[in-house]
Amino acid sequence: MYEPWPWYVSGPLIALTMAALLFAGKNFGMSSNLRTVCAALGAGKTCGFFSFDWRSQRWNLYVMAGAVLGGFIAMNLLYQNPVPDIDPDVVAKLNTIGFKSAGSTYQPSELFGNSAFTSLKTVMLLITGGFLVCFGARYAGGCTSGHAISGLSNLQLPSLIAVLGFFAGGLIMIHVVFPLLF
Amino acid sequence: MKNIVFLIIGTFFGIVMFKSEAASWFRIYEMFVFKSFHMYGIIASAIIVGAAIVRLIKYKELKHIGGNKIEIVPKEKGIARYGIGGTLFGLGWALAGACPGPMFTLLGAGFWPIILVIGGALAGTWTYGLVKNKLPH
Numbered sequence: 001m002y003e004p005w006p007w008y009v010s011g012p013l014i015a016l017t018m019a020a021l022l023f024a025g026k027n028f029g030m031s032s033n034l035r036t037v038c039a040a041l042g043a044g045k046t047c048g049f050f051s052f053d054w055r056s057q058r059w060n061l062y063v064m065a066g067a068v069l070g071g072f073i074a075m076n077l078l079y080q081n082p083v084p085d086i087d088p089d090v091v092a093k094l095n096t097i098g099f100k101s102a103g104s105t106y107q108p109s110e111l112f113g114n115s116a117f118t119s120l121k122t123v124m125l126l127i128t129g130g131f132l133v134c135f136g137a138r139y140a141g142g143c144t145s146g147h148a149i150s151g152l153s154n155l156q157l158p159s160l161i162a163v164l165g166f167f168a169g170g171l172i173m174i175h176v177v178f179p180l181l182f
Numbered sequence: 183m184k185n186i187v188f189l190i191i192g193t194f195f196g197i198v199m200f201k202s203e204a205a206s207w208f209r210i211y212e213m214f215v216f217k218s219f220h221m222y223g224i225i226a227s228a229i230i231v232g233a234a235i236v237r238l239i240k241y242k243e244l245k246h247i248g249g250n251k252i253e254i255v256p257k258e259k260g261i262a263r264y265g266i267g268g269t270l271f272g273l274g275w276a277l278a279g280a281c282p283g284p285m286f287t288l289l290g291a292g293f294w295p296i297i298l299v300i301g302g303a304l305a306g307t308w309t310y311g312l313v314k315n316k317l318p319h
Contacts, residue, residue, distance in 0.1 A: 004201060004202070004203050005198070005201045005202050006223075007202070007219070007220050007221075007222075007223030007224045007227060008223060008227055009202075010198055010201070010202030010204065010224045010227075010228075011202075011223060011224045011225065011226065011227025011228035011229075011230075011231065012227055012228065012231040013194075013198045013202075014195075014198060014202075014224070014228040014232075015227075015228045015229075015231035015232035015235060016194075016231075017191060017194060017195045017198065018228075018232055018235070019232075019235045020191045020194075021191060022235075022239065022246065022252050022254070023244075023246050023247060023252070024184075024187060024188070024191070024246060024247055025246035025247060025248045025250070025252075026188075027254070027255075030281070030282040030283040030286075031281075031282040031307075033282070034282065034303050034304055034306075034307040035307050035311075037304060037307075038304060038307050038308050038311065041304075043308050043311060046308075046311070046312060047311045047312050047314070049310070049311030049312075049314055050308075050311050058185070059184070059185065059188045060188070062185045062186075062188035062189045062192060063188050063189075063191055063192035063195065064192060064286055065189060065192060066188065066189045066190065066191060066192020066193035066194070066195065066196055067192045067193075067195055067196035067199065067283055067286040067287050067290070068196065068286045068287065068289050068290035069189070069192070069193045069196060069290055070192065070193040070194065070195060070196015070197040070198075070199070070200065070287060070290065071196045071197075071199070071200050071205070071286065071287035071288060071289065071290025071291040072290035072291060072292070073193065073196070073197055073290075074196065074197045074200035074201050074287075074291065075200060075290070075291035075292060078197065078200075078201060079200075079201075082200075084203045084206045084208050084209055086208045086209070086212055086218070087212055087217040087218050089217055090208075090211065090212050090215060090217045090218075093215075094208075094211070102208060106203075106206055106208075106291075106293075107206060107207050107208075107279075107288070107293050108207055108208065108279075111207065111279075111295065112207070112288070112293040112294075112295050112296065113295070114294060114295070116295035116298075117294075117295060117298075122295070123298055125277060125278075126278060126295055126296075126298035126299045126302065127298050127299070127301060127302035127305070128274070128277065128302060129274045129275075129277035129278025129279075129280075129299055129302060130274065130278055130285070130298065130299035130300060130301065130302025130303040130304075130305075130306065131274065131302040131303065131305050131306035131309070132270050132271065132273045132274025132275075132277065132278075132302075132306065133271055133274035133275055133278060133280070133281060133282065133285075133299075133302075133303055133306065134274075134282065134302070134303035134304070134306035134307045134310075135267075135270055135274075135306035135307070135309055135310045136267045136268065136269070136270030136271030136272070136273070136274060136306075137267070137271050137281075137282060137307075138267070138306070138307050138310040138311070139263055139266060139267025139270060139271075139310055139317065140263060140264050140266075140267025140268045140270075140271060141257065141258070141263065141264070141267070142257075143271065143281050143282045143283075144225075144275075144281040144282075144283070145281075145282070145283055147257075147264075147268070148225060148228075148229070149225075149228050149229065149232055150232070150254075151257055152229045152232075152233070153228075153229055153232030153233045153235070153236045154233075154236050154254050154256070155233065156256060156257045157257075158257035158258065158259065158260060158264045159257055159264075161261060161264035161265055161268065162264040162265075162267065162268035162271075163268065164265075164268065165264060165265050165266070165267065165268020165269040165270075165271065165272060166268050166269075166271055166272040166275060167214075167272060168268070168269050168272060169268065169269040169270060169271060169272020169273040169274075169275065169276065170210075170213075170214045170272040170273070170275055170276040171214055171272075171276075172269070172272070172273060173214070173272065173273045173274075173275075173276035173277050174211065174214040174215060174276050175214075177273070177277075
């Protein structure tokens with residue numbers, strides 16, 4: 001319970017989340033929530049993409065709120081010392097490019113410690129990262145939950161193209177862009 | 183009442199995201215340098231179990247709690263939007279180390295700079311809506 005869950009437990013539990021939503025008459029898709037929040041914030045006045053009744057998507061906002069609550073519970077009640085057991089070579093590599101917290105924290109304190117707010121570079125990197133994730137998710141019509149899990153479970157070719165894109169983008173970021181950034 | 187069900191499903195999902203370490207930036211980095219099977223195992227086993235569930239739903243024509251048959255809408259055909267959109271997503275995923283689910287889980291866990299990622303995510307979604315009609319799909 002207090003240890004990290006192995007992949008063969010975690011993966012099926014993610015599939016179970018998708019199944020629970022299907023049996024509740026809905027679909028598993030987290031990035032749609034950002035569109036719903038934009039609509040609730042009045043984005044419908046700026047373009048048609050957000051002109052829909054966001055209240056009809058309220059169920060998914062409850063899923064989103066649950067994801068926040070789940071993070072709180074897992075961090076505070078279900079962990080003693082949350083440090084992922086990262087491969088030693090990866091830890092060594094990250095240490096050399098400036099991530100000294102590798103191997104001792106759940107999230108790199110260089111990016112997710114409160115000092116992040118005082119570094120213009122870090123602020124820009126985090127905003128840019130979030131921007132790309134959700135611009136890309138809407139462009140592709142789904143994220144890891146909608147395409148990688150739901151779409152591939154339903155053997156959808158578009159989802160396979162999207163997931164190949166996810167990996168192409170990730171590899172470019174880590175192997176081409178990171179050496180320029182860190 | 184029904185909203186409680188969705189809150190519980192979301193809470194379960196959030197716990198799974200955090201405990202599986204799929205919400206850890208380090209795990210995403212490790213995945214993209216191919217130094218661990220962990221993330222691949224999570225994604226692959228989720229798809230295998232998920233595909234079995236979807237097969238069963240279609241074969242048995244199972245119903246949801248509303249009483250109607252479960253319908254899974256197929257994705258629209260296309261290549262450009264999935265390839266380009268997916269690649270942009272991947273660039274951000276590797277940089278921020280979080281996809282849209284874990285973003286919220288990390289907020290709950292108290293990693294406050296994730297607020298910047300979520301702010302960027304809202305801006306990205308909004309920007310897509312504004313430029314959608316100018317992009318190849």
